[in-house]
Amino acid sequence: SQTIHQWPATLVQPVGSPLSLECTVEGTSNPNLYWYRQAAGRGLQLLFYSVGIGQISSEVPQNLSASRPQDRQFILSSKKLLLSDSGFYLCAWRLDADTQYFGPGTRLTVL
Amino acid sequence: QKEVEQDPGPLSVPEGAIVSLNCTYSNSAFQYFMWYRQYSRKGPELLMYTYSSGNKEDGRFTAQVDKSSKYISLFIRDSQPSDSATYLCAPTMNSGGYQKVTFGTGTKLQVIP
Known part of the structure; x- marks a missing residue:
């Protein structure tokens, strides 16, 4: 069966510091991968998606970037965090089915 | 107008009640419809998905889609805490x-024992 991991689970960072969040999927090959952000009181916002290694598409302009260095690894980064980057970051994967499955999430607080 | 509108609640019901959760959407290009459940501080988990108008049942859960009115519902029977x-x-x-x-x-749904 497939499993999706995210780390860290919780992160507190100062404004202006860099960020690296990691997502890995086990038990599948060449999944579509997604990064979402869920801010308090708001719906999930799609940030990036990837259909393959090195292929990244951005949905909205922001202070973040994504990379997919390996088939089952998806990384979300920032060079300088803003207060508005605080939120719950979720990685999701999709293979053939018309559904997405989510990881446990990373709760980021920028102070 | 938001593409998807959903009443934020909270909705409080007694244990055993039938719960109705609803959404409206504006984009007729949507092809299929999923429902996720999210516990506090956890990632969403997929409950059900359906493609066509009509009902789809899975245990205590029923998903209903009306594409003509762009209205989707999730019913929970015999709700549990x-x-x-x-x-x-x-x-x-x-x-x-x-x-x-x-x-x-x-x-947000709260089922009270």
């Missing part, structure tokens, strides 16, 4: 080679 969570509707379409899911903001 363990059903207390936020429920997200997620109309979806395939767009430009990827799956575009538009999430509602979620309805």
